[in-house]
Amino acid sequence: MCSSLRHDDLKEMLDSNKDSLKLEAMKRIVAMIARGKNASDLFPAVVKNVACKNIEVKKLVYVYLVRYAEEQQDLALLSISTFQRGLKDPNQLIRASALRVLSSIRVTIIVPIMMLAIKEAASDMSPYVRKTAAHAIPKLYSLDPEQKDQLIEVIEKLLADKTTLVAGSVVMAFEEVCPERIELIHKNYRKLCNLLIDVEEWGQVVIINMLTRYARTQFLNPNMNESFLEEGSDKTFYGSDEDSDEEEEDKDKKAEAPMVKRKPYVMDPDHRLLLRNTKPLLQSRNAAVVMAVAQLYFHLAPKAEIGVIAKALVRLLRSHSEVQYVVLQNVATMSIKRRGMFEPYLKSFYIRSTDPTQIKILKLEVLTNLANETNISTILREFQTYIKSMDKDFVAATIQAIGRCATNIGEVRDTCLNGLVQLLSNRDELVVAESVVVIKKLLQMQPEKHSDIIKHMAKLTDNIQVPMARASILWLIGEYCEHVPKIAPDVLRKMAKSFTNEEDIVKLQIINLAAKLYLTNSKQTKLLTQYVLNLAKYDQNYDIRDRARFIRQLIVPTEKSGALSKYAKKLFLAIKPAPVLESPFKDRDHFQLGSLSHLLNAKAGGYQELPDWPEAAPDPCVRNVEVPEWTKCSSREKRKEKKVDKPFYSDSDGESGPTESADSESDSASGSESGSGLEESGSGSESEESEEGSESEEEVEKDKKKKKKIELKKPVQVSESEQSSEEEVRKHERKNKLRKSVSESESDDEEESKSESSQSESEDSESEAEVKKKKKAAETKPPPKPVKKECKKEKKEMSLLDLDDFEPTPSPQATPLNSFLSSSLVNDLEGLSLSDAVLSPAAISPCSALKSYELLHRITGDGLCVEYCFSRQPFPPDANMVSVQMQFTNNATSDTKNLHMEDVKLQSGMRVNEFTEIELLPAGETASAVMGIDFCDSTQAANFQLCTHRRKFFVSIQPPVGELMRPVFLTENEFKKEQGQLMGMNEISEKLTLDVKCRNEHAIVQRVITAANLSRVPCGSDKECRFGGRTVTSGSLVLATVSSREDGAAQLTVNCEKMVIGTMLVKDILLALTQ
Helix, strand or coil: CHHHHHHHHHHHHHHCCCHHHHHHHHHHHHHHHHCCCCCHHHHHHHHHHHHCCCHHHHHHHHHHHHHHCCCCHHHHHHCHHHHHHHCCCCCHHHHHHHHHHHHHCCCHHHHHHHHHHHHHHHCCCCHHHHHHHHHHHHHHHHHCHHHHHHHHHHHHHHHCCCCHHHHHHHHHHHHHHCCCCCHHHHCCHHHHHHHHHHCCHHHHHHHHHHHHHHHHHHCCCCCCCHHHHHHHHHHHHHCCHHHHHHHHHHHHHHHCCCHHHHCCCCCCHHHHHHHHHHHHHHHCCCHHHHHHHHHHHHHHCCHHHCCHHHHHHHHHCCCCHHHHHHHHHHHHHHHHHCHHHHHHHHHHHCCCCCCCHHHHHHHHHHHHHHCCCCCHHHHHHHHHHHCCCCCHHHHHHHHHHHHHHHHHCHHHHHHHHHHHHHHCCCCCHHHHHHHHHHHHHHHCCCHHHCHHHHHHHHHHHHCCCCHHHHHHHHHHHHHCCCCCCCHHHHHHHHHHHCHHHCCHHHHHHHHHHHHHHHHHCHHHHHHHHHHHHHHHHCCCCHHHHHHHHHHHHHHCCCCCCCHHHHHHHHHHCCCCCCCCCCCCCCCHHHCCCCCHHHHHCCCCCCCCCCCCCCCCCCCHHHHCCCCCCCCCCHHHHHHHHHHHCCCCCCCCCCCCHHHHHHHHHHHHHCHHHHHHHHHHCCCHHHHHHHCCCCCCCHHHHHHHHHHHHHHHCCCHHHHHHHHHCHHHHHHHHHHCCCCCCHHHHHHHHHHHHHHHHCCCCCHHHHHHHHHHHHHHHHCCCCCHHHHHHHHHHHHHHHCCCCHHHHCCCCCCCCCCCHHHHCCCHHHHHHHHCCCCCCCCCCCCCCCCCCCCEEEECCCCCCCEEEEEEEEEEECCCCCCCEEEEEEEEECCCCCEEEEEEEEEECCCCCEEECCCCEEEECCCCEEEEEEEEECCCCCCCEEEEEECCCCEEEEEECCCHHHHEEECCCCHHHHHHHHHHCCHHHEEEEEEECCHHHCCHHHHHHHHHHHCCCEEECCCCCCEEEEEEEECCCCCEEEEEEEECCCCEEEEEEEECCHHHHHHHHHHHHHHHHC
């Protein structure tokens, strides 16, 4: 009651005319949210103040709306016009907050408005607003993946941004939306390397991880010729060139490796730039940044340079236990391949009594990996101390570590074995049990030398009660029974007495021991063996019963016994290889260090594989940045001298200060990066001026920019220089094949104006960069793919609330743009309504449940014909996948072999369970297979290669929306209740005239169920048909109702949580009912 009164008080304060009261109320509300209290009932009172003129109140209102806009979508949509006005506010914080709230309203119908807002914010003068635009990109992409092409254009524009504030956020958006578009990074690579030191910490982590994967695709492995250089360096120095060449040829023939691999390795300057610019970040106060640099060096640096990360990682071991855990996981992986890195810091991994158990076990792992002949004595003394610990899990791990040291270092094997035998007399049963298990593994290496130990362990069977330890002792006695011929039968006698009381794992080893003794000493153990087998015959565990039946037939010969009984001794008494005690971190380095997948040792969702090194280095010219050559003038030089005298973070150069410092540093270090340094410098004010305007109206913008150039008078020189060197452009067009299209000509002009105030670089780099810049401007025929994307983009921009741009067919005529850009609330609500124009039926063919689709035509497939259908059956391995039945027909004259899938390309969130490989399909025969596809509730196609032993065919499977559902059975009351909750924007109605053949109840039901995988819901009226289902992936409810009259007029209503699914389903059912 008290809380409700307090909320009433807040509502009164928010409704008052005094800004001070509103501000106080908003502060209290935001404080409530920060403490985790629910303030959702205040939403109507707060949202009214979004139009408040007080800046401080408006900021806090936006903070509140970001938190609750998704929960109160309908109320938030009522204020959408105010958010749009906020996007034009002179205050950058208000503009950013308005965009943040707009992107927090998770409603598909306002996707076009969000897209326009993001595009405008990406060109905003404030870097803070551009940063917010970068944050909004992944939100929009997760809401509507169909917008990917347009979002990539925005990402490409923001990647060219020169401010440190934007860099981390846009790289994060790049990683979320289009990590495969590596070509977008080429021209921004050097800039990102130089900006890295000044980017905020979490931005640094994202950029470093992205650049790690980028470098693995663009540079050669610096360690690939390591062995060759070590072996052949002296011969090359002292011997003749001819001899060395002959030796190289011989080695190449033996290794069957290309000559490229045998050439001396020279590191790419861009590779060196990345390593040099990330090295200072090892001193960062943020542990995640240090870890990111460490993994970059481990995956990219030459072996001689990796050692620099060891000291930084050891420093992190003094941090919180969570940080220690992650760092030690990575150190354990590194120490397997790079043991020498951490040997100088051996004492840093000694275990403290205050360490948590998981930290102790990881430090043990590292110490075990670092153990060698020189330090093993020190490490074993440490282990002796650890065995006395009260932490039983830690003691067990220590004993296992001693066993691994004994396995890896032969010189101390006997010492370790004797120490473990001494532990057999320990008072703690768990210590004894773990020692027995480890001793068993060590004895397999040299059993004949240690028969005394086996006898000693046999005596422990009366005392040890741990099942695993008892099973290990029995296995040892049975395996090496010839070394203890007198003790083994007696042990079997004792075990036979207690057989019924033993654990299952011990019973199985008793049966094995009896079988082995029966084969080697049947006189003494025949009756005991029969007794044990009879006991096992009636055991409760079916595995033990089956083992006893199997062994009896194998070792006891009868008239009916088969040929296997002759080989019983070979089967039971064969020499087993000794187990290899390996580190659990041995194969973890195939995951990128520092990633969640590496931590879990399993591929986590969203993880991107670390690419393999390329065989040959890709063209490094793709990273050269085009910069126009500016003619020198005295006034500019004077202006530059004045700029140098300004403070580092002055008002006019606040954005470019850090960039210039980074550029000058890189220029002094390497002359090859001078081209990139010129681009990255520049005043913030000019770069902001050049970014004004809308991308969608290119012609108007070009005219505006021409006028602006005349007023500024400086860019005129650019146009003159471009006209004077067109022939140079044509030459460079032939040389550089990997160039982007001119669809971004506007952004090129912007870069020209941004670089007006850049500091002067070397003449050579400027002239070279100028030619490349002109080449880009002179291109007149862009490649076909960008043209298609551009056309698609323009079509989508024509209709803001076109719900049909989720499907591959062209979208129908939709509500005009003006209705959404209007500031009137009424106009916005009219725009948000679902009009008949939006839902006009499109030309989509109906999809039957058993309709077959052609995946591969027999002519295209060299005689192989493949058809598929959606079987509408559950896919057993994964309930979230759609079952796809495939039929392969071999119309060729020869057999087809090894039919399988490769190179699966899916949209984000989609998954495929591949069908089992068909090894042989004879000529004229037909075979079937079933695969599962998780379409993630979208009609995006699943693209893959269908491969045979001869060829590969690119194919794709695209589902109709009706196949993305599974039937759900509802009662009439349940249907009405669920339908009542899915009203408003979740309900789509459409009037239609039924086909003459489709005016009875049976025909309507048949056609609807054919179009969509729904089930019939009971209904009291014969003039109304109801259907229900759920989407396969998310389980979102889908309800459909067809109400008909005798004259053929009908109304179709679809209620669905996912509006896009509902809209597309309406079209498919309409088409089915009217044809």
